[in-house]
Amino acid sequence: MTSADPAPTALTLDVRRIQGITLDLDDTLWPIWPTIERAERVLHRWLQVHAPRTATLVTDPAVLRELREATARERSDLAHDLAALRRESIRGALRRAGEDTALAEPAFEVFYAERQRVQLYDDALPALRWLSERYPLVAVSNGNADLERTGVARWFRTGFSAKAFGSGKPHAPIFRAAAASIGLLPRDVLHVGDDAALDVAGALNAGMQAAWLVRDERPWAEGTRPQLIVPNLHALCMALDG
Secondary structure, X not given: OOOOOOOOOEOOOOHHHOOEEEEOOEOOOEOHHHHHHHHHHHHHHHHHXXXXXXXXXXXXXXXXXXXXXXXXXXXXXXXXXXXXXXXXXHHHHHHXXXXXXXXXXXHHHHHHHHHOOOOOOOOHHHHHHHHHOOOXXXXXXXXXXXXXXXXXXXXXXXXXXXXXXXXXXXXXXXXXXXXHHOOOOHHHEEEEEOOHHHHHHHHHHOOOEEEEEOOOOOOOOOOOEXXXXXXXXXXXXXXXXX
């Protein structure tokens, strides 16, 4: 945005209207990349034992990431299913190394189990307790975190993943389905997430109010600004309690 550009429209939070809250998971309740990097290291150790040529091929985690990105380009039908993309990228690495592609399934399970071992942000658990006492909570995620295995299921009425739903954020249907799951219209729901395009723009376009959780220094680069911008979940609770 240049100095000549008009400022994005700012919306005002209507706390009285909020009857339910939808929450993103990755990078909202826990940092995702330390989790993914650890899971990739565990996967690599498993491959060293069970598929050593593949392990050598993907010694640099960036290689497996490149394979996953190539798979995403080739398999656009799996764009909403990060688990399937990960599984197919492992299969591609095994194939390239000339090893048994059937190992992709157990290899993925090793990765997936470690991916669920998340470290919550310090403010996440107190916020989940506070919010769940006042609102029905629904998880809405494009990732493949499992509510039970990550240990946060007790705070949520239900959860929607792009994989299970068939499409993800920023498309309106997943937001509207999340609202309907707790008997609400989108206008009565506040969505909270860290991604300006997927979470905020998506929720606003679906008719929800939106709170942008920005834990670092990032300028707003989308169109209409959300009703609320907060640096952490404690600030979210304070704003709702205000």
